[in-house]
Amino acid sequence: MKSKVYLIPSLLDDEAIETIPPYIIDAVKDCHSFFVENERTTRRYLKKIWKEIVIDDYQWCVIGNTEHEAAVLKTMIREGKNIGIISEAGCPGIADPGQELIAIAQEMNAQVKPLVGPDSILLALMASGLDGQRFRFAGYLPIDGYARGKAIKELELESKKLQCTQIFIETPYRNNQLIESVLKNCKPTTKFCIAVDLTGKNEWIKTKTIADWSKGLLLEKKEKVDIHKRPAIFLLLAG
Numbered sequence: 001m002k003s004k005v006y007l008i009p010s011l012l013d014d015e016a017i018e019t020i021p022p023y024i025i026d027a028v029k030d031c032h033s034f035f036v037e038n039e040r041t042t043r044r045y046l047k048k049i050w051k052e053i054v055i056d057d058y059q060w061c062v063i064g065n066t067e068h069e070a071a072v073l074k075t076m077i078r079e080g081k082n083i084g085i086i087s088e089a090g091c092p093g094i095a096d097p098g099q100e101l102i103a104i105a106q107e108m109n110a111q112v113k114p115l116v117g118p119d120s121i122l123l124a125l126m127a128s129g130l131d132g133q134r135f136r137f138a139g140y141l142p143i144d145g146y147a148r149g150k151a152i153k154e155l156e157l158e159s160k161k162l163q164c165t166q167i168f169i170e171t172p173y174r175n176n177q178l179i180e181s182v183l184k185n186c187k188p189t190t191k192f193c194i195a196v197d198l199t200g201k202n203e204w205i206k207t208k209t210i211a212d213w214s215k216g217l218l219l220e221k222k223e224k225v226d227i228h229k230r231p232a233i234f235l236l237l238a239g
Helices: 023-030 039-049 066-078 099-107 120-128 145-162 172-185 210-214
Strands: 004-008 033-036 059-062 083-086 111-114 135-140 165-169 191-196 204-209 232-237
Touching (some): 004 023, 023 039, 033 039, 033 066, 066 083, 066 099, 083 099, 099 111, 120 165, 120 191, 120 204, 120 232, 135 145, 145 172, 145 232, 172 210, 172 232, 191 210, 204 210
Parallel strands (some): 004 083, 004 111, 033 059, 033 083, 135 165
Antiparallel strands (some): 165 232, 191 204, 191 232
16 A cells, blocks of 8 residues: 555644644544654644544654654655654644655655645735735744844845745744844835734734834834734735
8 A cells, every 4th residue: 555644734823723624633543653843742732633542552753863754754655654744833844844754755656645724824924915926935034133134134125126925933032023123124115014823812913014013003002012922923025
């Protein structure tokens, strides 16, 4: 039998179970093993969506040592076993280390099955009102203030030249610094979207020009944006 490699989405918010389609449970039932970023949190997640799961019935491999995982994955594919790849948040293979395993599965002609679920990049882009025809995910920007400012200016220039939406992320405890850097380095007419707590009960997504963000216009109230330690994703489109 040809091995199936299921790309299983996970929660963006621990309470948003409704974002996981019921057919994900069928895929979990069809797997013999899981490749995951964090075994403890993944076990908890699977127990949440399927209470009857017997965790010890599955083989577990934690993503971290690429050579080891590659060897284990290849052996399982040769044996015709079905495998689930699960990232910590969102969809495997999208801004996620699981892409290297997926590449191996493709090379070995396994049946790769991407499954529908929440993805912060696409959800933020959908709700931003920015260009969804041409977009680029830039990942994390530099930590150093000067280098980060330079990177933001380059993203804005590229957005202007190509008329594409730039999407990027930051470690949650540096969110506020990133926002300050964007407001400082971008032109007033550039549109900037901040998407916070996607799929969660405190979710909000706002797109404003840099000029309006600088004035402190948020939900029609004059207040400073403070999203310290909250999961967020950022988008900009040059005016």
